[in-house]
Amino acid sequence: MTKLPLAALALAVAATAGLSAPAHATGAIKCDAGPQSGWKSREALESKLTKDGWQVRKLKVDGGCYEVYGTTPEGDRVEAYFHPVTFEKLYVARRGQVLFRAKGY
Amino acid sequence: MTIATAFPYPTPVAKLRSLLNSLPFFWLLLAIPGALMLAGWLDGAIDTMDMLHPTGETSARLMIAAMLIGPLTGVLGARRWLGWLLRRRRALGVSAFLYALAHLVFYVIDMGNLDDMLAEIGAPGIWTGWVALALMLPLACTSNNAAMRALGAAWKRLQRLAYPAALLTLLHWWWVHNGLAGALAHFAPLALVWLALAARRLQSVDAPPRTPKGIRP
Ligand code: HEM
Numbered sequence: 001m002t003k004l005p006l007a008a009l010a011l012a013v014a015a016t017a018g019l020s021a022p023a024h025a026t027g028a029i030k031c032d033a034g035p036q037s038g039w040k041s042r043e044a045l046e047s048k049l050t051k052d053g054w055q056v057r058k059l060k061v062d063g064g065c066y067e068v069y070g071t072t073p074e075g076d077r078v079e080a081y082f083h084p085v086t087f088e089k090l091y092v093a094r095r096g097q098v099l100f101r102a103k104g105y
Numbered sequence: 106m107t108i109a110t111a112f113p114y115p116t117p118v119a120k121l122r123s124l125l126n127s128l129p130f131f132w133l134l135l136a137i138p139g140a141l142m143l144a145g146w147l148d149g150a151i152d153t154m155d156m157l158h159p160t161g162e163t164s165a166r167l168m169i170a171a172m173l174i175g176p177l178t179g180v181l182g183a184r185r186w187l188g189w190l191l192r193r194r195r196a197l198g199v200s201a202f203l204y205a206l207a208h209l210v211f212y213v214i215d216m217g218n219l220d221d222m223l224a225e226i227g228a229p230g231i232w233t234g235w236v237a238l239a240l241m242l243p244l245a246c247t248s249n250n251a252a253m254r255a256l257g258a259a260w261k262r263l264q265r266l267a268y269p270a271a272l273l274t275l276l277h278w279w280w281v282h283n284g285l286a287g288a289l290a291h292f293a294p295l296a297l298v299w300l301a302l303a304a305r306r307l308q309s310v311d312a313p314p315r316t317p318k319g320i321r322p
């Protein structure tokens with residue numbers, strides 16, 4: 001029965017070694033918005049949000065949506081997802097805690 | 106090895122070997138990921154926000170490594186390489202704490218003010234991190250030989266705080282990241298070794314415990 005601990009050890013080593021993958025996308029939600037050529041630009045989203053009273057720290061693509069790290073007009077530090085064609089607000093979370101989720105997402 | 110005992114003075118090779126095998130050198134190795142992260146940040150290549158991921162993950166990995174060594178010794182019995190790791194367990198634990206501190210420092214820089222930090226302290230992904238760090242603090246403060254001697258048996262009981270700290274780290278990772286996969290993958294080895302240890306204990310209920318007291322540094 002010494003095989004069991006040894007097998008566990010081998011598994012443990014394999015698991016540790018195999019999973020040194022770098023930061024993955026959080027992929028909180030997905031947008032089905034077609035090819036990027038049809039999207040509105042990041043700059044357009046940023047200036048719209050700024051006009052609405054947001055403070056944008058970081059804007060990137062995640063799960064086919066625009067993902068924004070920033071502060072809401074109400075002053076909350078959040079992570080928010082916007083549809084890249086309509087700019088509809090789809091999802092807002094604070095450190096993984098969901099504050100808002102659009103219908104269907 | 107044989108050469109080293111044949112001559113009164115250590116050969117250059119033996120000297121190099123003992124240098125590479127020394128505790129300070131191990132500390133140097135532990136510092137390398139941190140140095141790379143810091144260089145990237147100072148260079149502007151890594152945003153402050155993006156420093157949270159590597160510091161947190163490195164901390165968690167070191168914590169898991171520290172916690173694997175004891176149970177592994179219980180499962181496999183005394184082995185030379187395990188003894189080598191046992192002598193470095195304290196370094197692993199302390200550096201887990203130091204990386205967690207760095208994680209906190211970059212969190213504070215990224216948030217920029219106390220109000221924003223307090224506003225989200227109730228979020229499940231955040232309070233779990235704070236409590237995990239708070240549990241690691243007494244371990245870090247009592248990690249010197251003097252404190253170990255003064256505390257005696259209480260030191261071992263205190264060290265058990267590592268278990269709730271690990272559990273909270275798992276929850277912190279899961280909740281702050283909207284996903285269990287990364288956290289589970291890292292904690293799986295620990296779960297496996299504990300299972301193997303439990304299986305061993307069940308096999309030999311009336312045999313004496315196999316933890317080799319003698320080789321603990
Ligand atoms: C002072 C308390 C802590 C705070 C405020 C805090 C905050 C955070 C935040 C905001 C993130 C999210 C980073 C991101 O979105 O990329 C995070 C991630 C993480 N933290 Fe902490 N943390 C704390 C303590 C700890 C401790 C003690 C550990 C480990 C022992 C830890 C390990 C991690 C890990 C593994 C991640 C996930 C990294 C990733 O995959 O992105 N944290 N933490």
Ligand code: HEM
Binds near residue numbers: 173191198245322
């Ligand atoms: C935070 C700073 C920490 C320090 C300074 C520290 C120091 C030590 C020391 C001195 C020992 C005694 C044996 C030895 O010298 O190798 C030890 C044992 C141990 N450490 Fe830590 N440690 C720390 C944190 C941690 C953490 C975060 C974990 C895991 C989450 C951990 C897990 C363990 C375990 C499982 C043992 C074996 C305890 C036993 O024999 O019952 N330690 N640690």
